[in-house]
Amino acid sequence: MITRSLIVGTGSYLPERVVTNAELAAKVDTSDEWIIERTGIRQRHMAAEGEWTSDLATKAAQKALDAAGIAGTDVDLIVLATATPDRTFPSTAATVQANLGCFGGPAFDVQAVCSGFVYALSVADNFIKAGQAKTALVIGAETFSRILDWEDRGTCVLFGDGAGAVVLQAAPGDGSSADSGILTTHLHADGRHRELLYVDGGPSSTQTTGLLRMHGREVFRHAVVNLASVVEEALEATGLQPGDIDWLVPHQANRRIIEGTARKLGMALEKVVMTVDRHANTSAASIPLALAEAVSDGRVQKGQLVLLEAMGGGFTWGSALVRM
Incomplete structure (x- = not known):
């Protein structure tokens, strides 16, 4: 028998404000047709003033916990992937930990930009397989709208804000590809x-x-x-x-x-x-x-x-x- 990391809950959060291609086209030299043809993007969400990456992450994480049917106090590891942290330090994960009330276990950020969630998932999986955690929150959260050049039509139309999370729990497996x-x-x-x-x-x-x-x-x-x-x-x-x-x-x-x-x-x-x-x-x-x-x-x-x-x-x- 080996230890596997099961996904027992998922959650997400998108800021309320929706920005369409047409709205961007009124400010930048671009068009709805140009953006759709090259990227497939029609709209994106943007965080409100005063809404931080940790706010998005906390809401997504809480939904994942609710879906898993567990409390924040059951979490003994938080790995948060982001390239747009609240502050240089402390980690955004530490803020989320405080918000959720799951104190004591490790909480840290992983920075691998768009690959960040897969990196964070791998890190949490290895913690669980090593027996150092039993229940982990893995979060990807970004406020990319805060680092865009709104005069660069080649990049500002591509990105949006949001957060997603999964809850991992340790469970036995037989080591085959049929495992959950x-x-x-x-x-x-x-x-x-x-x-x-x-x-x-x-x-x-x-x-x-x-x-x-x-x-x-x-x-x-x-x-x-x-x-x-x-x-x-x-x-x-x-x-x-x-x-x-x-x-x-x-x-x-x-x-x-x-x-x-x-x-x-x-x-x-x-x-x-x-x-x-x-x-x-x-x-x-x-x-x-x-x-x-x-x-x-x-x-x-x-x-x-x-x-x-x-x-x-x-x-x-x-x-x-x-x-x-």
Whole structure:
């Protein structure tokens, strides 16, 4: 017998304010047609003034706890993925811990940009497998609207704010791919490409927050290659085939990238959870937001095999294969 990390609850939160492409087109040299054609995005949510990343994260986490039927005091680990923390320190996870009343266990942030949730999920899974935690909250939360250059039409139309969360609990498994829970995770990074997607500020370099900068074509090219390889890695590690996957829940960056990944897997788009049209790119929050939506509306069901994959600045990329 081995220990597996089961997803026993999912939750999400989107800020109330919805910003359409038409609203952006009134401020930036762009159009609804241009944005949809290149990205598939139609709208995004934006945090209200005074609404912090920790606020979004806390609301998503509470919904996940409610779905799992457990209290915050039952949580003994919080791993929060974000590239837009409340403050340089303390961690946003520490604030969420205080908000939820689950004191004492470790709480920390993981920064891998859009791959952050997969990174955080892997970290929490390893804590559980090592016997250092029994119940973990894994959260992806972002307020990317705070680091966008609103005069750069190539980037400001791409991103939105939101948060998603899952509750993991330790459970026994037999070590086969038929187990429930996280079956395998695979993480990668290549810092040689750090200048292709970055924020031009930081405490050590400029003593400012900075704004997002991206070389879109190069990012797109690397994404197609890296995501395909990390998906193959997950399948090879478990002896499974693309046809065994019930649902693909990808990072929601660009509809064309998502469709390209589905084609490589031979998956019909009906088996791909897609929220990019309504959420835009919410970085570390995009996968848990999409997963929570698909669980809530009944598409993703107990026993089904779900593949999570993402790529982000760094470059970082990763995958997780989970049986619900």
